Amino acid sequence: MPIEFDEKAARSLERSYQTPEIATTRRATLDALGLCTGEHAADMGCGPGFLVAEMAGMVGPEGRAVGIDTSPDMLALATNRTDNLPQVEVVDADLLHLPFEDGAFDALACTQLLLFIKDIQRALAEMRRVLKPGGRIAIIETDWRGVVLNAEDDSLTRRMFAAWDAAAISPNLPTRLKPALLAAGFTGVGVEGVPIINTDFGRDGFSNGMLRGVAKKAQKDGAISDDEATAWIDDLNTKDAEGAYFFCVNRFLFRAEKP
Numbered sequence: 063m064p065i066e067f068d069e070k071a072a073r074s075l076e077r078s079y080q081t082p083e084i085a086t087t088r089r090a091t092l093d094a095l096g097l098c099t100g101e102h103a104a105d106m107g108c109g110p111g112f113l114v115a116e117m118a119g120m121v122g123p124e125g126r127a128v129g130i131d132t133s134p135d136m137l138a139l140a141t142n143r144t145d146n147l148p149q150v151e152v153v154d155a156d157l158l159h160l161p162f163e164d165g166a167f168d169a170l171a172c173t174q175l176l177l178f179i180k181d182i183q184r185a186l187a188e189m190r191r192v193l194k195p196g197g198r199i200a201i202i203e204t205d206w207r208g209v210v211l212n213a214e215d216d217s218l219t220r221r222m223f224a225a226w227d228a229a230a231i232s233p234n235l236p237t238r239l240k241p242a243l244l245a246a247g248f249t250g251v252g253v254e255g256v257p258i259i260n261t262d263f264g265r266d267g268f269s270n271g272m273l274r275g276v277a278k279k280a281q282k283d284g285a286i287s288d289d290e291a292t293a294w295i296d297d298l299n300t301k302d303a304e305g306a307y308f309f310c311v312n313r314f315l316f317r318a319e320k321p
């Protein structure tokens with residue numbers, strides 16, 4: 063079952079996005095976009111608004127930073143976060159029907175959204191439409207099928223991640239994104255890996271919240287029992303106490319231009 067971006071999910075993602083690992087990913091996205099003062103930029107699926115707030119700092123008061131999202135709870139968090147930034151607009155809009163004129167933006171970010179979209183080509187075409195010629199796009203997607211984890215029970219871990227797989231339409235979109243960008247008419251497509259590695263299971267690390275979310279999702283979908291969820295998390299805590307905890311997942315940053 064797909065994830066619902068309700069109030070609980072919004073709060074949990076807001077916590078996760080404050081971890082140093084996700085702050086590093088945001089930095090990489092902003093570096094790829096290279097925003098300048100006065101430019102017009104937008105973040106597609108802005109979630110709690112961290113990235114659009116940072117974009118606003120780069121384009122300055124004479125620029126424009128727009129965050130769009132379809133979740134009222136995410137929009138509320140993003141609005142709250144950017145309230146004091148007059149150059150920010152938080153807009154209730156669907157990526158597939160952007161309420162902006164052709165060529166409205168110099169740069170667009172789209173992080174961790176395309177995996178939930180069925181018609182990727184339409185989404186890319188819509189983003190291309192609202193970019194100016196020469197405009198830049200930065201997309202972050204994760205290879206959710208490639209999680210590396212030191213866990214005792216392989217079969218239970220596989221069932222956990224099978225349920226997680228069903229949370230998105232394209233859990234391994236990075237494998238297909240370059241040809242999709244080229245087919246949509248983007249040029250200069252480049253990609254770099256942004257790995258997230260945790261060697262402890264501390265609550266301030268990305269994998270703690272993420273793996274607890276995986277267990278909750280599998281439990282909610284009936285893929286595992288309550289006892290199995292508890293045993294899995296207990297095992298990860300034991301690995302941590304023994305100094306044997308290891309987690310890695312790869313994010314991929316795609317950059318491209320509208321010719």
Ligand SMILES: C[S@@+](CC[C@H](N)C(=O)[O-])C[C@H]1O[C@@H](n2cnc3c(N)ncnc32)[C@H](O)[C@@H]1O
Binds near residue numbers: 075130133157
């Ligand atoms: C996993 S979150 C990523 C948030 C943010 N981009 C980040 O990486 O920190 C996905 C976001 O996309 C939003 N979303 C899902 N489908 C959407 C659509 N069709 N159009 C716009 N936003 C959408 C969700 O509400 C959610 O806030």
